[in-house]
Amino acid sequence: MAKQHIDQDSVFEGVCNLFPNLSDEEKAKMRASFSCMFVRKGEIIYKAGDTPNGLICLSKGKAKLFKEGVGGRDQIVRMAKPVGFIGYRALFAQETYSATAQALEDSVICIIDKDALIDILRNNAELSLHILKSVATELGFSTNRTVTLTQKHIRGRLAESLIFLRDTYGYEDDSQTLKVYLSREDLANLSNMTTSNAIRTLSVFADEGVIELDGRRIKILDNTRLERISDLG
Amino acid sequence: MAKQHIDQDSVFEGVCNLFPNLSDEEKAKMRASFSCMFVRKGEIIYKAGDTPNGLICLSKGKAKLFKEGVGGRDQIVRMAKPVGFIGYRALFAQETYSATAQALEDSVICIIDKDALIDILRNNAELSLHILKSVATELGFSTNRTVTLTQKHIRGRLAESLIFLRDTYGYEDDSQTLKVYLSREDLANLSNMTTSNAIRTLSVFADEGVIELDGRRIKILDNTRLERISDLG
């Protein structure tokens, strides 16, 4: 990808919308320690084990966060969409990153310097509580996910992933095609199954008329049935 | 269990130790909206779906937090020890409880009223950040657990659970016996396996000389080997 121009100011405004009730002073402080960059499709944003030096925001594009499993099989633990933060868990836990972040498309990411952010948070309890709420919500998703990934059968897990992708990225203009194009392997790593089983089960869903496949394009034809498959496990 | 006397003041002091740097004023406010109660072994502290009306602290005893799975099989998502909070996730996420909390022994729990707590947090960013750190750490555990529960084999999962129980509750005075006495079913629900498989695999570990069994008493004879089993998956 050729180097493109980034309008840092407008990107910064977008990031600020994620923080409610920021004073002008706080905003100025944040702007001063704010930087932007392009990442190309497939590029690693950070690796598990790296130390966070700021709060990263995905301003454009898509990214996956995954952990390497015991048998070499990766587990995707989060799918990031713009505008949203990534890697905040490690930052606030004062730990190294527990997962690796990789861009799924050409993307724009920004970093708010750690010290500036902590400085603001230390004087803004309202904002800290707001972030606490997000992380607590995320923890709920995570424990829920643990149960479904361990207890649902393959069909249920894949159906749940498709619903999750729908809810996260939405549809194209046709109101049916998922606005995210994952490899079968990524779909498998999201749903805790082998690539063969993801391929197989997708085909079965297509045969059943629940979805329509065209390469990585997935059209959801029957949401009711998809949800039933997910719920039954 | 007969109703026993609870020294609320000393229990309160124990709870306060979980909050660093509380001003006298904040402490007084908290004390005023603080209450204690006994719960007997097996009693439900709260159910999934209930609305939290305060921050609950387990001051004495042990408790498990579990979610009902799709096939009726429960998944234990957390083991609580004193002195520590339970149910804080739902409170801070402003959601209903996502898991059910049940006492594993006769226990003492306390409740700090929600409004009083939020009031304190809204004016104490340092404390909010401290809690944010805990929740972020917990989220790290949770995603890690998702991966191990889905990817490790039965032996690895059970070994990991035993290590987890050792690290959480420690040993009896003999420095070998786990200071927690779970049913085989609870052990299975912690490790994402059927009760039969938990029983079977425990017996195998005993045969291999890694642990020693005496009813619910589990003695860890060979920590190195146990950790190897856990790591291999």
Next chain:
DNA sequence: CTAAAAATATGCTTTATAGCACAAAATAGC
């Protein structure tokens, strides 16, 4: 103390899913 219920233990069968091999299609590199 005794009966009933629950928890533990063990063997056998079934099944869901991984693992592997190989072919076809799509994509990327030169």
Next chain:
DNA sequence: GCTATTTTGTGCTATAAAGCATATTTTTAG
């Protein structure tokens, strides 16, 4: 545009773990 590489698709086999039946032991209740 053509080769090399990756991704996708499909069938077959192997196996880990669930499911079930039944026996035994332990705990609970009257």
